[in-house]
Structure formats: C-alpha cells, structure tokens
Amino acid sequence: MTEVVLRMTGITKQFPGVLANNNVDFELRKGEIHALLGENGAGKTTLMKILYGLYQADDGQIELFGEKATVFSPNDAIGLGIGMVHQHFMLIPQFTVAENIVLGHEPKKFIHLDVASAAKKVQEFSERYGLKVDPMAKVENISVGMQQRVEILKALYHGADILILDEPTAVLTPQEITDLTQTMRELVARGKSIVFITHKLKEVISIADRVTVIRRGLVIGTRNASETDSNELAKMMVGRDVELTVQKTPATPGKVVLDIQDLHAFNNRKLPALRGISLQVRAGEILGIAGVEGNGQTELAEVLTGLRKITSGRILLNGAEIGGLSPRKIIEKNVSYVPEDRQRRGLVLDFSLAENIVFKNFYRPPFAKGVKILWDKVQDYALKLIDEFDIRTPNEKVPVASLSGGNQQKVILARELSSDPDLLVIAQPTRGLDVGAIEFVHNRVVEARDQGKAVLLISLELDEIMALSDRIAVVYEGEIVGEMPASDATEEQLGLLMAGAIRMSDAV
Amino acid sequence: MSNDKKTLSPILIIAVLVIAVAAILYFVFLRGDNANTTSGETLKFAMVTDVGGLGDQSFNDSAYEGLKKAEAELGAEIQVIESKAMDQYETNLRSLADQGFDMIWGVGFLMTDAVKNVAEQYPDIHFGLIDAAFTDADGNPLVLPNTMNVLFKEHEGSFLVGVIAALTTKTNVVGFVGGMQFPLIEKFEAGFIAGVRAINPDIKVLSAYTGKFDDPAKGKELALAQFGQNADVIFHASGACGIGVIEAAKEKGLWAIGVDSDQNHLAPENVLTSMMKSVDVGVFTGCKAIYDDAFVPGITTLGLAEAGVGYAPTTSNNVNAEILAKVDELAAKISAGEIVVPEIPAEASAFVLE
Amino acid sequence: MFARLRQRLGPVGYRLSVAGAIIAVYLLLCVLLKGGFASGLTFALNSVLYMLPFITFGAIVVIAVREGYLKSQIGTPLLALTFALIVGVITILWAEKNPFKAYGALLAGSLGSLQGISETLVTATPLILTGLAIAFAFRCGMFNIGAEGQFIMGQMGAAWAGFTFKGLPMILHLPLTLLCGTMGGALWASVPGFLKAKRGVHEVINSIMMNYIALYLTHNLVTGVLMAPGQIPVTPAIADSAKLFRFLTFINPTFRVNLGLVVALLAAWLVYLLLWKTTTGYEIRAVGINPHASRYAGINVSKSIMLAMVISGALAGTSGAVHVMGIQHKFVDVFSFIGYGFDGMAVALLGNNHPAGVVIGALLFGALSAGSSRMQLVAGVPKHIVTIIQAFIVFFVAAELIIKKLIARRETKSEFTEAEKEVAG
Secondary structure, eight states: OOOEEEEEEEEEEEETTEEEEEEEEEEEETTOEEEEEOOTTSSHHHHHHHHTTSSOOSEEEEEETTEEEOOOSHHHHHHTTEEEEOSSOOOOTTSBHHHHHHTTSOOEETTEEOHHHHHHHHHHHHHHTTOOOOTTSBGGGSOHHHHHHHHHHHHHHTTOSEEEEESTTTTOOHHHHHHHHHHHHHHHHTTOEEEEEEOOHHHHHHHOSEEEEEETTEEEEEEEGGGOOHHHHHHHHHSSOOOOSOOOOOOOOOSEEEEEEEEEEEOTTSSEEEEEEEEEEETTOEEEEEOOTTSSHHHHHHHHTTSSOOSEEEEEETTEEOTTOOHHHHHHTTEEEEOSOIIIIIOOTTSBHHHHHTTTTTTSTTTEETTEEOHHHHHHHHHHHHHHTTOOOSOTTSBGGGSOHHHHHHHHHHHHHHTOOSEEEEESTTTTOOHHHHHHHHHHHHHHHHTTOEEEEEOSOHHHHHHHOSEEEEEETTEEEEEEEGGGOOHHHHHHHHTTSOOOTTOO | OOOHHHHHHHHHHHHHHHHHHHHHHIIIIIHHHHHHOOOOSSOEEEEEOOTTOTTOSSHHHHHHHHHHHHHHHHOOEEEEEOOSSGGGHHHHHHHHHHTTOSEEEEOSGGGHHHHHHHHHHOTTSEEEEESOOEEOTTSOEEOOTTEEEEEEOHHHHHHHHHHHHHHHOSSSEEEEEESSOSHHHHHHHHHHHHHHHHHOTTSEEEEEEOSOSSOHHHHHHHHHHHHHTTOOEEEEEOTTHHHHHHHHHHHHTOEEEEEESOOGGGOTTTEEEEEEEOHHHHHHHHHHHHHTTOOOOEEEEEOTTTTSEEEOGGGGGTSOHHHHHHHHHHHHHHHTTSSOOOSSHHHHTTOOOO | OHHHHHHHHHHHHHHHHHHHHHHHHHHHHHHHHHTSHHHHHHHHHHHHHHHHHHHHHHHHHHHHHHTTSSOHHHHHHHHHHHHHHHHHHHHHHHTTOOHHHHHHHHHHHHHSSHHHHHHHHHHHHHHHHHHHHHHHHHHTTOOOTTHHHHHHHHHHHHHHHHHHSTTSOHHHHHHHHHHHHHHHHHHHHHHHHHHHHHHOOOHHHHHHHHHHHHHHHHHHHHTTTTOOSSSSOBOOOOOGGGSOOOTTTTTOTTOOOOTHHHHHHHHHHHHHHHHHHBHHHHHHHHHHHOHHHHHHTTOOHHHHHHHHHHHHHHHHHHHHHHHIIIIISSOBOOSSOOSHHHHHHHHHHHTTTOHHHHHHHHHHHHHHHHHHHHHHHHHOOOTHHHHHHHHHHHHHHHTHHHHHHHHHHHHHHHHHHHHHHHHHO
C-alpha cells in the first residue's frame, strides 16, 4: 500500500566551504504530502534542486519508481515525472495563463501556436484537478495565489507525478494558504506525491502527512505529522530548546505618544487606501495592526514615516503635528521604522554593515562634523551594536548583502532601536526569518516596549500579532473595523473582522 | 584571509616581469629599426593624415597619391602616419621631424596650428600644409620660411561642373549639397552657382548643408528632398555624406556630381562628373620643389591654370563632346583671367557672364 | 549539457577536451579564413607562438589571483588587457606585420621616452576628467552619456573666456577661464539632471540629445560670431594669461604636458574625498545603489540626483576647459564628436568607477593612443589596431563574468570558508 515513489540515498553535495547535504537519505511515498523542514540554509532546497537536476550530487543515488535514475537537467527531471514550483515563480508576465502552461509543449497549427486549443486543453486540465484558473487572463493581472496555481498546473501539464513546492506559503495570504492546502489534498487524493519545503512549524502540522527535518545538511529525523508537535520539531530544527511563546509582563501604558485622527491617503494606483483611520498608541504598549495583505497596512506605515502624502486627517506625535513632514524631519522627531521589505527599503545591500548602521544619522554628530563623516566613530558605534545585537558577521566592513536574512534584520533593528525612539513603527518584522531569529526579534520588540516606547506593530501573521500585542486593531479596506485588548481577542473573532464579515460597533 | 602582507611582493614580481618583457621587446625589435633608418642621399618625404585617415577616398588618399608619385618619379622614401585623435597631429608631425624627413605634409586645415607649431620648432625641415594659410594672433597673414601652404581655387573647378550641370539639366533645376557651412565649403557652392548662371541664369539652384561630413544617410535625405523638388543634377561637397547623395541619384536614375576625387566608380551610370581637387598635384609640386632645390615658402594657390582643380577624366563617359568643348572654352577663359569666378555664394547669385 | 559532459569525462578529461575543442575551432577558423590548409596551419602555429608570452602572463595573473596574491579587482582588468592584446596579436598578424615589433613600438612610443610619456599624459588628462564624470554620475545610479556634449561646452566656455577677457592678470584670468569651462559642462548636465530628478525622464536619452545640441550650437558659434578672422572655423586663440603652464618645457620646449594634469589628479582626489568622506557623497552613493531605501532613510533623492549630475557635468566641462587651456588654445570646430566623453565611459568601466581606477584606466588609454603613431612609423601597423585593442579591453572588462569565473574558482571558496568560520566561531 505504501508504495515508495522516490528514494534518495547517501546524497552528498559540497559547495565551496559548505557541506550543503551530508549523506542525506530521503523517501517519498505515493500519495503523501511530505514536508521538508529546516532553517534557512539547512540544505533542504539544495536536496530538491539535486532531484530536479539543477545541481549534480557529488555522491549518492536517486531511485524513482523503483528504478535508478540520473538527472542532469530539469528537462530530464520533467521527463521522469518530477515538477518543481519555485519560490520565485518562473512565469512570463505578458503571456496568458494558457500560454504559460503549455509553454514547451505547445499545440501547434503548422508553426503557429494554436491558442484556442491550448486554452481548451488548459480548461479541461484545470477542471480535472479542481484548480480553477482563467486560461485567457494575462499572468501579470492575476493574484499571487493564482499564479502559484498556474505554476502547479504547468508542472502537472508537463506530466509530473511528484511535485516539489519550495516555500509555497511564503507569498500567500491566510485564505490563499487554505486554498493551497485544499489543492494539495486534492492532488494527493489523485495519486500525486508532494514534497513541501518549509521552515514554518505550524504548516507542517496542519498540512503534511510526514515530515523530515534537516539541519546543517544532515537529516535529523522523520516523523509522522500526527505524532509530533511544534516543540519537538522546533528542537530538531534548531538543535536546542526554543521558546515558541513570547514571555512578557502586562503592559503599563503611559501617555499618548501617537494620535492618528481620521487619516486618509491614496495607494500607488491613486485609489483610496486609508479611509479615515483613527488610532492612539501609548508609551509602553504594543498596538498590533492585524489584517489581510493589501488593506492599507503598508500605506499606514508609509504615511506615519513621511514616505506617503496624506490627503486629509492629522497625525500627532507627542501632541505635535507630523503629518506632511519630510521623512528626515520625522526621523529627527524620534520615530523609528522597521520597514516590511528589508532588502528593498531597509538596507543598502551593497553598503557595508557600518554604513547601514548609520543610514539615518550619518549626517549628525557624533558621526559627522560639518560635511565630513567621521568613519572611526561610525566603526566604533557599529562594533558596539554588533556586540549588543549579536549580529553574526566577520566584521563591520562586509556588505550587508552577504549576511543572512536574520542578521540583516538585526542590523535594521539595531539601527532603529539604538536611536532611542519615542515611537517604533515595525512592519512584518519576522517575514522570512527562521525560528531562532524570530525569537530574538520578538524579545527585542517586547524589550523596547518595556523601556517605555510606543510600538505600532504591523503584521500579516496573526500568531505574531496575538503573541506580541497589548492591544489589537483590525484593519479592513483602509478602515479600523475593530479594536480590543489582546487578552480579549480570539482567533475566530479576529479572522471574521479581517475578512470584513463583521465590524465592531464600538470601533472608533 | 589575511593576504595583506602576501599581496605586496607578488605585485612587485609581476611588475618586474612586465617591465622585463617590455624591455626585451624594446631592445630586440626597436634598436635594430633605429639603426637602419640612417639617411642616405635619397630624399625622405612624409605626411600626416587627419582623423579621416587613409581610405577616405578624398584628400588624404589624394595626398598619398602625390607622395607615391614622388616615390616613383623622384626616387624618394615615403612614410605616412594616420592620426588617431586631433591632438595627435602635433605629436605625429614632430615624431616625423625627429626622424629627419626632408619635407613633411599636414593634410587638411584642421592641422593648421599643429603644422605651425612644429614648423617653428624645426626651422631646418620643410613642411607643407594643404588647404590653409597661417595667420598671426591678430589675424594677419603669416609666412613661415620653411613651410608652403597649398590652397586650391575650388570655385573654379566648381564653376566647370556647374556649366556641365546647366547643360545637362532637363528640368532647369539643379542642386548643391554641402557639408558643414563655412567659407571653404561655400567656395564650392559659389563656383557651382556661377557656372550654372553662366549658361542660363534662369536655372534654379537649390542649396542645402548636411551639417556634417560623415553621415551618408543625411546626405541621401537631403538629395532625395532636392530630387523631390524637381532637381535632376546634384553637386555635393560634403565628404562622406556625398556617398548618400550618389546613392540617391542611383535610386532615382538621376545625376550626381562627385567631389575631390573621381567618384565615377561609385555609380558609373549616375555620376555625371566630379570636381577634382588635385591635392596630389599640390603635394607632388612641393616635393618636386625640394628635389629641384627651388622651395618657395608661403601660399601657393592651385587653380585651373595650374591643373590643381578641374573635372574628372571619366566625364566623357556621360557628357557629350559638344558640352565638353563649351566647358573647355570657358576653362581657358578662366585660366587666362578673362572670367573671375566669385568665391562667395551671395556674389555668385548675381553672377552674369559678360 | 556541460554538466553531463563533465560527469562523463571527469574534471581532467573535461578540461582537456574543452581545450582541445577551442584549439580545433581556432584551427578550423584559420584554415577557412586563410583559404588553404597549409597556410591556415602556418598562420595558426605562428600566431600561437606570438601569443605565448601573453598567455603565460595571463596564466600568472590567474594563478596569482586564485592563490590570493593579487586582488581580483586588479586581476580582472589586467586579464582583460591581456586578452585584448592576444586579439591584437591575431589582428596584427593578419595584416602581415610583426606583433612584437608593433607592441614594442607601442610601448616605446608611449613610455619609452620622455616625449612619449609627456604625450601619454597629455592624452590621459582629459580622459581622467571625463572618466571621473561618468564614474561620478554612475555612483548615483545614472549613466551620463552626455559627457561628450558637456566636454564640448566646457571647451567653448573656456575658449570664450580665454580670448574675451584679455588683459586680466593671470591669477584672475586662469581660474576664471577654467571656471567658465566647468560651468559650461555643469550647465549642460543640469538639464538632463533636472528632468531626471523632477520628472523622472531617463537621463540617457536627454543627455544624448544634449550632445547634439552642444555640437551644433558650438558649430554655429564658431562659424559665426566667435569665428577668428580667416577661412578656418576656429575661435581666436586664448590669451597667454589663460594658458595652463607646460611645466616640462625646460627640458624640451616640445613637451606639451601641462598643469591640466595636476587639475585632473586633484579632481580625482576631490572626487574620492567627496564620495567616501562626506555626508553628501554618502547620500549620492546610497541613492545610486538603492533610491527607495535612501528615501526611507530621509535622504532627499532628487537633490542627490541633481547634484550628482551637475558635478558630473562640471567634471566633463573641466575636461574640455583643460584641453583648450593646455593643448589647443582655441576652440576648433570638429564636425563630429571627438570622443573624449565616450572614451570616458570605457575608462570609467575599466576603473570600476573608482577615482584611482579611472586614473589608471585613463593612463592606459592615453598610452595606447600616444604609442599608436610610433607603431605606425616603426611597424607599419595601421592606427585602427589600437582602436581594436581598446575596444577589446572594454569588451573583456564588460564581460567580466567570464573572467571572474576563470579566476575566481578557488578564491570564493577560501573567502567563503573564512567568513563561515568566523561566523561559526
């Protein structure tokens, strides 16, 4: 009954300086969802890239459907019935869904792509697997979740029996994750087998049948999802006991630091994104903003930090109006901001760690005298923060691009927290980080609160909001639809508010 | 990796290696050369091209022809240096001067300053300059005792092709396409207009300038525009832009007139004639003067009388003897000074043949 | 495909067969192009013989970099130069001349005598400045293709100030003339800079347009109101009080190297200080790498863009001014672009957009240019060979990925390990 479709034995892959896979054994059964769990850089993606022919193993064997297989290229892999959906989609945005799916196996009329028959085939195909798509829609116009569905269809269309999904939930909203889970269930029910690469414990428990944990290139073990729990998996993954719940004392809120009154603003497409938001954040408390992506969270953070114009309303910081000031003026009024996109906005990747540490105050004493930057002062300061924030780096001169995601986030946190802000705006602080780093970030945010700073936390991860916040406000379509003390909040209620299904009457 | 200490010495090693290789190359290959450039009894002539270089089908090539003639007829040694950039003119002239040449030519008015500077520094060597005279700081004419300045009466040659154009046109509209507009090029335009008016003052002459010398596409565009306005013969004085003019004539099956050298080979059926500017004659004349020990410094102007300008030998392919007889008759009058061809377009527009 | 081949043949066999394939292709090409088996083979053998010293040198560089004796930032352009020289060998042989003789003459003409060195420096001077101009704009994320036009405007500004303010004492006239040239370039660059900063219009298109406007504007001036008496389209010569001192004339009056070189080196030093030691430079570099992050950090992005473009233009303008004040002493109508602005791009690329690299790149280009005359004189090799070599240097520097792959195999490994170790420890 439990037929094994894929068996990898003794896989070893050496990269310059790193043993990415060390004698790894991995086995996939027919009709199962098998999670490959590990921290960033543990070697799980490497293993799957070897299977998909993107890398060649230095040692080891691959057995597919009971036969020894050699995979030199993705083309070989596709021929052997393996499909891979990468973390970054490989679709052509200007092409339609159908065109993308049939690419490489196009139905042709002479040399012309037969669009109609392609669309028809794709339609049939999507119905067979219960994966609804619009074949004629252009990929650039459809949602990320839909794009992922197209990727999956594309793999199936090319004849995949084994599907590899690399961090498929990283880019999805909670609803889309639910849809994806359902899709995966459908597929295994039809006899497909799925390898599911992830570093999120919760997903493993809720989605997978079995889970294999990899740490530093070594397989730590394989468990049945039903017979394990988050704590055990976390320990296997990190190699030590991890505190999964945030330890914090009750808040002691002080005076109002941030007072937002009836705020309106547009998004990039000149459509209303904030539609009359009113909020207050006090010193010494964390206000969490919960909501599904695209309901105005990004715009709210940008408006507060001067990166986006407000169309009406007021923003008071310690009683003084800051709406409409330039980003630098707002920074100088002691507002710190940890942006959601750390590589695009939070850091200059090609700059050194030290240069990034003083990114917001390089022009002020003690780092500058007139127009001259005092690099020795900058260096001392960087070394101090590297130590204080436990940033793992060879030295302060390396470009931050060479650091891991967690360490990059630590650089930003070090910069934003060390300026001793009155208000800390922090958006998606743990996106893409592994368990250890998440723990660190959470502790630092709570610590900042305990030092009496006002913290506005914006996150799409409901768990994070619930774990960290003292109060929670839910945003839906640019409005606050509910606000409550964190102790009163339940996941069900928040979920309904986030979906716009209900609205608290006493919301401001 | 702490390779700070390690880096220094290998860089030194590599530097030493480079220098060693360079030195070997230098000594092995160059000293021998210097040794065999000893000057004997033969005369040595050289020229420096402008940035256009050899192969420009224009005055650089033509000057080189003159030099080759000197080699063949006077038994001289010759040498050419092509200039890579404008500020090399001086260097190139100087390195030839250092090699002990007897006469060194600078081709083109862009080399005026360079020839002047070097000629002043090497009073014992003779220099020649094509297409320009010297002036001092206040704009007064200046003669250097070791330099001859060769100028051409382009207007006289242009007059003759103007006559041919006027006798060939059926539409009574002819065209002129110039390169950049400044006095030297305007001499071509003036002569052409005067030549046309000498035959029939009612013929319309269209004039246009490309604004550059190196853009055939632009030349073609202007020529097509003039053909569109009913012109059937176009004379160009626009360097490489003229290739476009000739191409346009070929496309339309109409006539173009070439310039500087005989351009008939570019389109035998469509190049009616060419206004020859015989830079080679100038260069050879200068070399011959050195050979004969009869060097005359200062301006030498070559016109019809001196065979410095004229129409191309292939003209008879496309122009009948009757017309050529008329042209030769007028040419004789110009040579004799009976006709004075204007040099400025404004004067040419009022030219009347007495 | 290559992976499969490598798997089958093993690392040594793979490398041998790749080398064999390259040799076979080269032989085939030679035979085809020479149109005969014997002559093709002779040519191939001959050319390999001449290439040998360069291949050896290239191999030394590769090994030096791999073993960590030489930084790859230095190794990469060195290899590019070597490759370009190898291509040059083939080309010169094709023209049936002696490559060693040609290269020897190139070297002797550029560095073999004081005269040659002087000329190398003369050509390098404007290239340093235009190279700096390109590099500076590039540090702010912009491609200033307009350096050529800014150079022309700098020439015109300096020429005009040079002959107009006759009678001023040198201490006033010289800086004034230089300033007019600098301002000419700065003004010219400010137009695309402004459009980019305020309207987001791409600077490449605008600065190309500005090149043509500069070319024709100066042409009209120099054949019109600013034309010197006579038949030739040039401006009157600048006054002696505006000429940059030629400081080696005490050795030989023909040495043209002048204070312009000092101006250029000073500019390189100032650019370095500005970019890496001041807050303004920090902002410009940050904007160049990541404008989004810069805005987030409170930097005024438009201001930085505008400033970077104006400074870039000022550098290109200074280049033109220095060329007029030190060498030409007047504005000469050139009918088409002289190319210092365009060559500046190559120099900046060669110098990795760093002032020190730009100086070295400009010296290299200067040397190639200055040596080309002697190469013609002695070896009879046409000047185009030098252009070909320059083009290939740029090509190979631009194709740096290929070269990096060649030299970097062991290097990345060791760096990686060290970094890892330190992180772990």
